Amino acid sequence: MEAIMSRSVVLFTPQLTQVRGMATLKDIRLRLKSVTNIQKITKSMKMVSAAKYARAERELRPARSYGAGAKAFFESTELEQDKTQPNQMMVVMSSDRGLCGGVHSGICRELRNKMNENKGSVETKLVVVGDKARGILQRTFRENFLLSFNEYGRKPPVFADAALVANAILDVDYKFDVASLYYNTFRTVVSYRVTELPLFSQEHLAKAEKITTYDSIDEDVLRCYNEYALASLIYFAMKEGACSEQSSRMTAMDAASKNAGEMIEKLQMTYNRTRQAVITRELIEIISGAAAL
Template sequence: MLGRFGSLAPLVTQNVQLQQQQRGMATLKSIQIRLKSVKNIQKITQSMKMVSAAKYSRAERELKQIRPIGNGASQFYEKAEIAAPQDQPQKLFIAITSDRGLCGAVHTSVVRLIRNELKNDEQNLKVVCVGDKSRLILQRMYGKNIILSCNEIGRLPPTFSDASKLADSILKSEHTFGSGQIVYNRFKSVVSYNTQTLPVFSLSAIKTSAKLPVYDSLDDEVIQSYLEFSLASLLFYAMKEGACSEQSSRMTAMDNASKNAGEMIEKLTLTFNRTRQAVITRELIEIISGASAL
């Protein structure tokens, strides 16, 4: 009996050793899978950084040519000193975003400004969402305030034709407004941008301006034509500014993500080597201990 029970001790020791080996192999396998996953993510972020860098250089080059158009269109409202009419409290906000993410807080900064305005005057304020990012965020709480939305923004560089179609849809919408704002991101540098607004006024607000008679040969048809052209020009300018800010922010974000992935790879590699060395050392100790016991 005692002899039969005495043979259980080596079996128990062998099972414990087998469990330890399996645990060590499982840990090495999980670290290896994690390391491979982070390396793949780093390849993706590096590729996205290179693509964004190419798009950013083109967007910045085009933006320098477009800025005089936007500045010229906004000068008319400043020189004529057009103000929002008191009898029309309705406002219109146009959010310039895109459909694509992974670009920092470019879209959320635009939505945050509009959301603060909606909290103060939700009843008289309507929103036009350019891009799915602004629509997805605003429709959770202020879906009834969205009168128009468009997608397929950000995949290709914006054109004046896109801005003209958007301006035509806004002017033909059933919503009547006295004044409004285009909320966009103004590009400053590769790592900096500002969320700003451009004024938008209705035909009645322009007609009631006190300094409008300074301009000669202005009738209703001329004012209406200029209103349509200026709205399209301002939208085109804002979309170009937003596209350049988006690409620069995405390039910076992907660069930071690649650096973070590199740091994780170094830590995981060190952990993997230490764990593998510990498993090898433990196996050697078990082999030497078994040889010494024999």
């Protein structure tokens, strides 16, 4: 019985080896085709992102004047934030689109560190713009969400988008003592920086010591200007984030195309070696069979 078992194993081993080699060739061929298609997609996305980045960079230059004017006004009043106040709000700028490196995760990481530092001592509410940041933050800070906005980032941001977010923040029933805006500041094609920008309510602005240096400042004028300044800062942050996102996506797709090219070379070499091994084995079997006859 043992002799029959051992002989049966020897007889079936070449057949299993041959089938395994054929299956490996097919798997490698399918994998090679899949990676080649992915490379075509990443190259196309890189070209699209390059065109969108050029437009975003052109639109960023005039948009920076909105942020510069609002920041200059707050700096001239010498307003300062007290981080120990109990009621705080953080506005996070992201988008609904991914495949752009660490643009969204970088902001969420910075925000998560801030939240963990203030955990237990202050109450922090989140206003999140974009599905990507919301998907990351809601895992651990779902109870801190105050507002969230989606359907953003598929088209270039306009001032109406910033006005919509600003109006929602002003209309919500939450009085904050300290507020900050988190966004990505565009630096170069391959670099950006997570930036924190302070936001002030009308009550804090009215208590500023140097607000009296401006003429004809009453409650109505102060309220209107504070609303416009909030929308201007959000619009400025949207433009900075959009330019950073497009440049990061272009860089990420370029790196993905290069990695796919390296994988194609390795798979092609593996495929050729495996195919040569299969052919060699088949020739050996044919020659061995002919010699046996």
